[in-house]
Amino acid sequence: MGMDAVFRALGDPLRRRLLDSLHARNGQTLGDLCAGHAMTRQAVTKHLAILEQANLIATQRRGREKLHFINPVPINAIAERWIRKFERRHLTALSALKKSLEGKNGENDE
Amino acid sequence: MNNKSSFVYVIYIRTTAERLWSALTNSEFAQQYWGGARPEAEWKLGGAWKLTFPDGRVADRGEITEFDPPRRLAIRWRNEIMPEFKAEGWSLCTMEIAAARGEAVKLTLTHAMERPDSKFIGTVSSGWPQILSDLKSLIETGSAAQPPKYDFPK
Secondary structure (H helix, E strand, O other): OOOHHHHHOOOOOHHHHHHHHHHOOOOOHHHHHHHHHOOOOOHHHHHHHHHHOOOOOEEEEOOOOOEEEEHHHHHHHHHHHHHHOOOOOOOHHHHHHHHHHHHOOOOOHH | OOOOOEEEEEEEEEHHHHHHHHHOOOOOHHHOOOOOEEEEOOOOOOEEEEEEEEOOOEEEEEEEEEOOOEEEEEEEEEEEOOHHOOOOOOEEEEEEEEEOOOEEEEEEEEEOOOOOOOHHHHHHOOOOOHHHHHHHHHHHHHOOOOEEEEEOOO
């Protein structure tokens, strides 16, 4: 269940579109997902299997239907590892700027 | 097709079902991955459950509707702070622990409400991925990835 599988799964525009579609409307059936995309049922099934293996979607049975849910947990892990730490540096720079500007005119709102 | 709002989260954690179960049902431990909020309960079937914000306000209240250690825990809960969330009524949060490949367990968390486009479910859904990531880091490495900062509503 490595990061590699997650990046590989995300490295395909059709799979990203399926995730967008689930983000817009969670809990869709295979039929719903096929209807929204110009893809064969087999292609959608294959892409969903790759997304599920990467843990980017979770499925649940409700009666005879299988519903697909976007699982944002691995994407959150990517954000933690690859985005937030850079963002933090950015925020530190901004707060240093704020301090120096506020220091200059002698005002402080803290 | 969807007359209910639900989110499903899956996370794999290198631990045993028993250790994960105790991480889910121990208030002291849970506070560390809940970003400072504290879930407290009488941990048994029918027990009262509540989530307290760091400033002491009770954010949510409910009851334990399934208690099957170390496999299945379900809590029926309602928001107490935001009038528009409270008006939506009861949500159901189910946590299921299953064996996974290797020395890991699979945690499936479902949070649902029997109404479409629930604002409450939409809002909690932005918090769960971080809570679950911190739960994983805390169990696997002994510390949360970073002190999480949540914007607790005023």
